[in-house]
Amino acid sequence: MIKVSFSLVVVIVAILIWFIRVDEPISKHTDLEKCPFCYGRGYCKTMDSLRLRFESFGESVNNMFGVKNVLFTKDGVVLKKLGHDKEIDELDAVICTNHGLLRGCDLGSIQSTIDYRKAIRQLLKEFVANIKVCPNPDLFLEHVEYLMDDDADFYQKIWMFLMINPEPIILQLLDGTGKSAVPKYFGACGRLVAVEDAGKPLNDFKDSRWLDRLNLALQLLLAAKSLTEDHPYFRFYLTDVSPDNVAVDDNLNLKIIDLENLIIVNKDESGLKHHHSEVFNFDGFAYSEEEVCSSSISDHNYYAICKLLISKKAEWPMMNGGLLHSIPQEIATAHPELETMIQLCVEPVQNFTRFEVADDLIDLFQDILNQ
Numbered sequence: 327m328i329k330v331s332f333s334l335v336v337v338i339v340a341i342l343i344w345f346i347r348v349d350e351p352i353s354k355h356t357d358l359e360k361c362p363f364c365y366g367r368g369y370c371k372t373m374d375s376l377r378l379r380f381e382s383f384g385e386s387v388n389n390m391f392g393v394k395n396v397l398f399t400k401d402g403v404v405l406k407k408l409g410h411d412k413e414i415d416e417l418d419a420v421i422c423t424n425h426g427l428l429r430g431c432d433l434g435s436i437q438s439t440i441d442y443r444k445a446i447r448q449l450l451k452e453f454v455a456n457i458k459v460c461p462n463p464d465l466f467l468e469h470v471e472y473l474m475d476d477d478a479d480f481y482q483k484i485w486m487f488l489m490i491n492p493e494p495i496i497l498q499l500l501d502g503t504g505k506s507a508v509p510k511y512f513g514a515c516g517r518l519v520a521v522e523d524a525g526k527p528l529n530d531f532k533d534s535r536w537l538d539r540l541n542l543a544l545q546l547l548l549a550a551k552s553l554t555e556d557h558p559y560f561r562f563y564l565t566d567v568s569p570d571n572v573a574v575d576d577n578l579n580l581k582i583i584d585l586e587n588l589i590i591v592n593k594d595e596s597g598l599k600h601h602h603s604e605v606f607n608f609d610g611f612a613y614s615e616e617e618v619c620s621s622s623i624s625d626h627n628y629y630a631i632c633k634l635l636i637s638k639k640a641e642w643p644m645m646n647g648g649l650l651h652s653i654p655q656e657i658a659t660a661h662p663e664l665e666t667m668i669q670l671c672v673e674p675v676q677n678f679t680r681f682e683v684a685d686d687l688i689d690l691f692q693d694i695l696n697q
């Protein structure tokens with residue numbers, strides 16, 4: 327009897343918490359009182375009108391308890407705090423200390439006299455931010471200033487993004503570059519940024535129809551190419567490729583969603599083609615940041631995508647068994663070179679560069695899809 331009534335109390339409390347939280351306005355999550363140490367205010371009005379989504383149990387738990395600090399809405403928008411609670415607390419503590427105040431200080435009342443432009447240059451030069459901008463971050467900073475200079479306190483904001491997560495800067499830099507391989511950035515309110523909801527994680531598609539998976543593999547290679555080639559001034563190399571960091575919408579459009587960890591290299595104006603080719607490593611996924619930085623172009627993105635997501639040798643927590651597992655017999659017969667070419671993208675042999683293999687793979691995937 328006691329057991330039954332205890333369970334009943336738990337259920338009733340859970341239902342109550344559910345109702346209270348479901349009705350919670352998004353403004354409860356914005357921490358606006360921390361401004362101007364926040365990501366902006368321009369999107370507040372729109373954000374207020376968004377409705378949180380509670381479609382699945384996982385999503386509800388996430389939206390209610392903020393495990394990942396990402397909130398899903400019914401309006402095609404995802405709201406991101408850009409860091410886990412511990413990272414955010416740490417950033418707040420750094421801001422307090424930088425102003426000679428104790429941890430837990432009131433951020434909203436700080437009148438800062440810090441030269442944030444200088445602080446940003448320092449962060450980039452010393453590679454303290456999650457992104458590595460090389461060989462020289464000056465051009466990058468110029469572009470970021472141009473992007474964000476209509477924003478009040480914009481140097482302070484850029485500094486905040488570089489300290490916690492540069493994703494909003496990268497999304498704005500990449501906006502309109504080639505066929506967009508990344509979600510759209512909508513704006514910020516307090517400590518939340520709004521980005522396009524790019525759909526479900528790639529892992530949810532691991533058992534989809536083979537031709538659909540081929541379509542996704544094609545988009546992965548095109549995203550790798552676009553990030554390497556399409557921006558007029560920079561090449562973007564992904565250093566945290568995983569199925570969790572790729573999303574796919576209902577129409578099978580694929581986007582790279584987690585742009586926190588990157589190497590950004592200035593495009594070499596000299597026209598000299600100095601390629602850097604990532605070397606296959608049996609013990610896992612290894613690459614040289616220095617070499618990627620010092621080359622005018624690197625095949626790093628193809629290496630990462632082929633090895634971690636497409637190859638049948640990919641292992642959990644990457645795309646276990648590869649996105650193109652279980653090739654249908656008629657496709658394997660018609661295209662006996664398919665598996666070999668995927669492996670060549672992971673581990674090229676002499677005479678073929680990974681760039682050539684990737685281009686050939688793109689053509690082959692397109693041919694099969696068009697048949």
Ligand SMILES: Nc1ncnc2c1ncn2[C@@H]1O[C@H](COP(=O)(O)OP(=O)(O)O)[C@@H](O)[C@H]1O
Pocket residue numbers: 394396404509521522523524525526527570571573583584585586
């Ligand atoms: N733009 C987006 N569209 C859809 N889902 C997203 C988007 N951004 C993040 N997510 C979801 O939130 C998760 C965590 O976000 P992410 O940016 O990868 O942060 P982190 O890996 O640092 O926790 C992702 O794995 C994905 O499931």
Ligand SMILES: [Mg+2]
Pocket residue numbers: 570571584
């Ligand atoms: Mg992630």
